[in-house]
Amino acid sequence: MRACNQILENPKRLPRSGTAAVVLAGSHAWHSGEFDACTPRSLVPVLNVPLILHTLNWLKQAGISTIVLCVNHEGHRFRRFFGDGAALDLDLYYQEDHLPRGPAGCAFDASQIVDADQFVVVEANSIHLLSLHDLLASHQDAGESGTVVVERSTQRNPQEEKSFRPAGIYVLERTLLNHVPDCGFIDIKEWLIPELYRNDHGIHRFNAMRIAPRVHDIASYLQINYWALNEMIKTAQVSTGPNFHCSIVLDDNVQIAPSARIVGPCLIGRNTIIEEDVMIIGPTIIGRNCTIGSGAMVHNSVMWDRASVRPGAVANGLIRARW
Numbered sequence: 001m002r003a004c005n006q007i008l009e010n011p012k013r014l015p016r017s018g019t020a021a022v023v024l025a026g027s028h029a030w031h032s033g034e035f036d037a038c039t040p041r042s043l044v045p046v047l048n049v050p051l052i053l054h055t056l057n058w059l060k061q062a063g064i065s066t067i068v069l070c071v072n073h074e075g076h077r078f079r080r081f082f083g084d085g086a087a088l089d090l091d092l093y094y095q096e097d098h099l100p101r102g103p104a105g106c107a108f109d110a111s112q113i114v115d116a117d118q119f120v121v122v123e124a125n126s127i128h129l130l131s132l133h134d135l136l137a138s139h140q141d142a143g144e145s146g147t148v149v150v151e152r153s154t155q156r157n158p159q160e161e162k163s164f165r166p167a168g169i170y171v172l173e174r175t176l177l178n179h180v181p182d183c184g185f186i187d188i189k190e191w192l193i194p195e196l197y198r199n200d201h202g203i204h205r206f207n208a209m210r211i212a213p214r215v216h217d218i219a220s221y222l223q224i225n226y227w228a229l230n231e232m233i234k235t236a237q238v239s240t241g242p243n244f245h246c247s248i249v250l251d252d253n254v255q256i257a258p259s260a261r262i263v264g265p266c267l268i269g270r271n272t273i274i275e276e277d278v279m280i281i282g283p284t285i286i287g288r289n290c291t292i293g294s295g296a297m298v299h300n301s302v303m304w305d306r307a308s309v310r311p312g313a314v315a316n317g318l319i320r321a322r323w
Contacts, residue, residue: 018116018117018118019063019064019116019117019118019119019120019136020064020066020067020068020110020114020116020118020119020120021059021064021066021067021068021119021120021121021122022067022068022070022106022107022110022119022120022121022122023052023055023056023059023067023068023069023070023122023123023124024070024103024106024121024122024123024124024168025040025042025052025069025070025071025078025124026040026070026071026072026074026097026100026106038304038321039077040071040072040074040077040078041125041215042055042124042125043077043078043081044215044221045287045302045304045305046127046215046224046225046228047225047228047229047232047267047285048251048267048269048285048287048288048305050081051124051125051127051215051224052069052078052124054127054128054228055122055124055126055127055128056082056088056090058127058128058132059120059122059132060088060089060090061132062132062133062136064120064132065089065090065091066090066091066093066114066116067085067090067091067092067093068092068093068094068095068110068113068114069082069092069093069094069095069124070095070097070101070106070109070110071094071095071096071097072096072097072098072100073096073098075094075096078094079094093110093113093114095109095110095113097109099184099185100185101184101185101186102184102185102186102187102188102191103121103123103170103186103187103188104177104180104186104187104188104191104192105180105181105184105185105186106121107119107121107170107172107177107180107188108177108180108181108182108186109182111174111177116174117173117174118139118171118172118173118174119171119172119173119174119177120132120135120136120169120170120171121169121170121171121172121188122168122169122170123168123169123214125168125214125215125216126167126168126212126213126214126215127212127213127214127224127228128169128212129208129210129212130149130167130169130206130208130209130210130212135147135149135169135171135206136171138204138206139171139204139206142202142204144201144202144203144204145172145173145175145176145196145201145202146170146171146172146173146176146193146196146201146203146204147170147171147203147204147205147206148166148169148170148188148189148193148203148204148205148206149166149167149168149169149170149206149207149208150164150165150166150167150205150206150207150208151164151165151167151207151208151210151211151212152164152165152211153165164205164207166188166189167208167211167212168212168214169208170188176192176196176201179192179195179196179199180192213227213228218319221302221319222302222317222319225283225285225302226283229265229266229267229282229283229285230265230283232249232267233247233249233264233265236249237249238264243256243258243259243260243261243262244262244264245261245262245263245264246263246264246265246282247264247265247266247282248262248264248265248266248268249265249266249267249268250268251267251268251269251270251271251272251288252270252271253270253271254268254269254270254271254272254273254274255272255273255274256274257274257275257276257277257278257294258276259276259277260274260275260276260277260278260279260280261278261279261280262274262279262280263279263280263281263282264282264283265282265283265284266280266282266283266284266285266286267284267285267286268280268286269286269287269288269289269290269305270288270289271288271289272286272287272288272289272290272291272292273290273291273292274292275291275292275293275294275295275296275311276294276295277294277295278292278293278294278295278296278297278298279296279297279298279299280292280297280298280299281297281298281299281300282300283300284298284299284300284301284302284303285301285302285303286298286303287303287304287305287306287307288305288306289305289306290303290305290306290307290308291308291309292308292309293308293309293310293311293312293313294311294312295311295312296309296310296311296312296313296314296315297313297314297315297316298315299314299315299316299317300316300317301315301316301317301318301319301320302318302319302320303315303319303320304319304320304321304322305322306322307320307321307322308320308322
């Protein structure tokens, strides 16, 4: 085992394949209160499933099933959720990053586990909107050893060239990763790309047409849930009833008292109990196995699994967590 990095699971290297993925799931705490202590950022629930699961499904839909999760000291939490990936029809491997190693360092370390020809390196804290099929085809057509996905910055003049910023998605050939040192913190955009340019290696740029919503603080966490809820409502089967108004999506075995009122858009997870005279106003997402006490009001909030609101209480613009 190398001194600079610890591997949680170091299986026998797989036979060489086409494309594997490296998901960057390690992050430092936000230092913004008790929310930091709840769970790693990429495991916060969005539409009642861990945020990183949206990235795993995005990769799977493009035919990528071999994935290395680069995590920090919270690796046991990811393993508890996903195990070896069999339940998701994926092959998951884990790499624990204590130092940290940085995105390029993690990609290099992952390449020592999975013997693929190319790697999609992607941040886990976003919901990715671009077509991964189109990205890989563009990378192949360009004939370069690396592709960086860029998106327009919301903080610059859109007419300026520098208004583009990296979107946290890269396609890297194995030959490119040979330039990455096997120890120390190595970033992609700050170190690897400039190093490649210095050595006359071309880098292809793929423009993302839409900015991917990402979680970087509590406010953006609430916003990504509301955005995802509105996207889901467009195609989901909504529930109807005399107490429902607008778009309500119910999971299995939800118990709603006849006197409760729900104004969407809302998602309510399975086995949740909504007691008498409760008022729920969207956009609101309620997790699984939750309880909302009689006479309470929940508005513009996100409740995690097994959370509760006491009778008569008001939850407005809140994250209600029980972890």
